[in-house]
Amino acid sequence: MTVSPDKAFPVSWDQFHRDTRALTWRLSGHGTWDAIVCVTRGGLVPAAIVARELGIRVIETVCVASYHEYSEQGELKVLKPVAESVSRLGEGGGDRVLIVDDLVDTGKTARVVRDMLPKAHFATVYAKPMGRPLVDTFVTEVSQDTWIFFPWDTGLAFQPPIAQATRG
Ligand SMILES: O=P(O)(O)OC[C@H]1O[C@H](OP(=O)(O)OP(=O)(O)O)[C@H](O)[C@@H]1O
Ligand SMILES: Nc1nc2[nH]cnc2c(=O)[nH]1
Numbered sequence: 001m002t003v004s005p006d007k008a009f010p011v012s013w014d015q016f017h018r019d020t021r022a023l024t025w026r027l028s029g030h031g032t033w034d035a036i037v038c039v040t041r042g043g044l045v046p047a048a049i050v051a052r053e054l055g056i057r058v059i060e061t062v063c064v065a066s067y068h069e070y071s072e073q074g075e076l077k078v079l080k081p082v083a084e085s086v087s088r089l090g091e092g093g094g095d096r097v098l099i100v101d102d103l104v105d106t107g108k109t110a111r112v113v114r115d116m117l118p119k120a121h122f123a124t125v126y127a128k129p130m131g132r133p134l135v136d137t138f139v140t141e142v143s144q145d146t147w148i149f150f151p152w153d154t155g156l157a158f159q160p161p162i163a164q165a166t167r168g
């Protein structure tokens, strides 16, 4: 599926750190977890921050890819599933497991990972309306027609003055 987001939401390292800390504050009111399952690659950075704040030392990955170019979603591929040693924690099915990703957009990735760990708690830093029902805890909602630019994908660049950009 190809979407053409109208708006851009650039996020700096500092903002991302603050937003992920805010996510951790919300999560801290939901009890404790034995492990984090991080949805790579976008979930790697927030998972590191959440793990540090909550003192979680067991970090597993589920490797999923679906966006191949900017804003272009292709076929979703699970490149590595969740290790059995983690999915069978607690009473199994992801009980006592926290899943972390950077964002939920259409919800396709979240659906696939939730089906692997139906009892897990799913947390993202950002959520778009289509994917929002699949997330248990998030911090900031952005509109569906917005593309979020993460600090690891961007760098400093010249910006034309707004007056120039809006001139017909
Ligand atoms: O809700 P969805 O429409 O499924 O989109 C959300 C997913 O898209 C991005 O991952 P991507 O597939 O781009 O891979 P990456 O994490 O390696 O960047 C993002 O990190 C989420 O995992
Ligand atoms: N960087 C980035 N990846 C995405 N994958 C799905 N939606 C988005 C988005 O808004 N930004």
Ligand SMILES: [Mg+2]
Pocket (backbone or CB within 6 Å): 039, 040, 041, 042, 043, 064, 101, 109
């Ligand atoms: Mg991802």
